[in-house]
């Protein structure tokens with residue numbers, strides 16, 4: 001039987017990436033307070049789409065579309081996966097996350113962009129993207145007890161190792177992104193105006209949150225890059241299927257592009273294209289790493305196998 005929920009989860013992932021990119025443009029174009037109210041914009045759901053209102057209200061409309069799309073995916077999952085109840089429960093958690101995220105979006109406007117609320121808005125977006133990616137990959141291809149993993153030619157040991165290394169890389173990219181959000185929202189983007197040094201020093205005077213978070217973001221960039229390249233080095237030696245290898249290579253390429261975009265953001269004094277792409281590439285990288293970790297898990301364990309009954 002053809003099922004629709006896997007496709008709906010995949011569309012959600014792409015939609016979320018587009019929404020994240022738009023959100024980043026909202027900030028970069030200084031449109032965050034272009035709509036002074038929430039949930040309406042100038043008291044209307046259809047304000048005149050010009051200037052900053054264009055970006056801010058478009059972001060809200062696309063966010064509304066995401067809630068509907070993910071709601072549909074969740075409904076389909078409930079109907080189509082009665083034998084895998086965890087899929088519906090995880091989707092339901094995603095719906096909750098989206099609603100909280102929309103309220104945080106509203107709070108950024110009502111309280112006029114408090115640093116922590118804006119940084120939380122970014123972090124929740126990345127958490128939702130990870131959940132949607134996990135669901136898209138977990139429902140891809142044949143599923144159910146005893147079904148083969150979505151990408152064959154994988155040993156359980158390699159699957160387990162892939163999950164561990166990809167999870168470490170994904171966690172470091174996530175933490176690095178949260179720190180990046182802090183840099184952005186505390187206006188620390190130019191507190192180290194030089195690269196690779198910061199204020200002409202290897203370790204700058206860490207006298208305020210702007211310099212401290214910016215410096216930490218650069219140190220953590222090295223750690224996150226090493227984690228992703230470690231995955232690549234492992235894949236060169238391991239016996240992984242060609243498709244998995246391609247995605248790992250894409251992740252390695254993206255992390256290098258991401259570092260270049262970070263440097264470019266500083267050198268161009270936070271020009272809109274590099275800073276907006278810097279958010280998008282961070283999100284795409286996280287999504288690929290979460291997808292790889294999920295593929296590894298499906299190769300290592302049969303997540304739908306009936307649980308052994310424990311005897312008294």
Ligand code: HEM
Nearest residue numbers: 020023024026027032060063101102105106118122125181
């Ligand atoms: C109606 C609901 C929403 C409203 C009112 C809203 C509002 C905003 C505003 C005002 C900004 C700019 C924040 C700033 O400059 O500090 C923003 C940025 C952003 N939004 Fe939303 N948003 C909503 C829903 C969402 C959803 C559902 C997601 C993703 C799942 C999302 C992801 C983002 C991202 C990633 C940014 C960029 C944050 C950054 O650059 O650090 N938003 N949003």
Ligand code: HEM
Nearest residue numbers: 024176177180181183184189221224259262263275279282
């Ligand atoms: C793996 C490496 C990296 C990742 C995953 C990463 C991720 C991020 C993320 C997610 C943000 C927040 C964007 C937003 O709030 O919308 C950010 C901000 C920022 N990142 Fe990175 N980054 C990395 C490396 C770098 C490097 C190497 C530099 C510079 C040398 C850099 C410079 C910046 C700057 C200046 C900001 C603030 C932009 C602004 O104020 O608008 N990043 N980063």
